[in-house]
C-alpha cells in the first residue's frame with residue numbers, strides 16, 4: 538500500500554481524523570481510520586458500496602458521531618459537536634440524494650443556508666434580511682445558477698439540484714467542503730460541468746473531501762486519494778498510484794477499469 542507522501546511531516550493539517558471508528562451494533566462501518574487533510578487540498582475517497590465512506594462523512598459532520606477516535610479541525614476537537622456547530626466551525630457538506638426545499642425558489646434555498654449556516658439562529662426570529670444577499674449571489678454565481686434564482690427548486694433538473702446543494706453549502710462560508718457523490722447519476726456532459734464548478738471552488742481556496750464512484754472525476758480532481766474497504770483504509774496516495782495497487786484493483790477497480798483509468802491519466806498529464 539502506498540502511503541501519503543509526507544503524511545507524518547504534514548504541517549498543521551486542517552482536518553485530522555485519528556483512529557476513528559463507527560460501530561452499528563457488531564458492524565464496524567468505519568474501523569480505526571486515520572487521515573489528515575491539509576488546507577487547500579482535494580482528498581478523494583473511493584471504495585466499494587458499503588465501505589464506510591458516507592459513515593465517515595456522518596462522523597466528521599456530526600450527524601452520526603464516531604464511536605471512538607478523534608476528529609480535529611483547525612486544532613479544535615469537533616468529535617462530539619452537533620452538526621450545526623460543526624457547520625458553524627467551517628465544515629459544510631452535500632449529500633448523495635438531493636436535499637432542498639422543493640416549494641421554495643432556488644435563491645431562497647441558498648438564503649436559508651446562508652442564514653442558518655453561518656451562526657446560531659433562533660427559528661422564531663427567522664426572517665430573510667438583505668444582509669446575506671451578496672453571499673447568496675456569490676454562491677449562485679460560483680455554481681453557475683445565477684440566472685435560475687427565481688426558479689422553483691422542485692422543477693430543477695437533477696444536475697441543477699446538485700449544484701444548488703453545493704451553493705447552499707458554499708453559502709455557509711466553509712473552509713472545508715465535504716461532497717458526497719456529487720456526480721452520481723449524471724451524464725458525461727453534466728459530470729464535466731460539475732468538474733468545472735468544483736475546480737472553481739478549489740480556486741477559491743476551499744479544501745475539499747469528495748466521495749465518488751465516477752473514477753475519472755475522482756482522479757482528475759484529487760491531489761490524494763483514499764480507498765476504503767470494510768471500513769478500513771486500503772490505499773492512501775497519489776491518483777496515479779491507484780491503478781498500480783494490486784489490492785485496489787482486486788477489490789474495487791477491476792482490471793479493465795484500472796487500465797482505462799491509467800490510460801486516461803496518461804492522456805490528461807501529456
Ligand SMILES: Nc1ncnc2c1ncn2[C@@H]1O[C@H](COP(=O)(O)OP(=O)(O)OP(=O)(O)O)[C@@H](O)[C@H]1O
Nearest residue numbers: 561564566567584585586587588589590591592593
Ligand atoms: N444508520 C445505520 N445503521 C446501521 N448500519 C448502517 C447505518 N449507516 C450505514 N450503515 C452500514 O454501514 C456500512 C457502511 O455504509 P456507508 O453508507 O458508509 O457505505 P458507503 O461506502 O458510503 O457506500 P456507498 O458507496 O454505497 O454509498 C454499510 O454496511 C451500511 O449498511
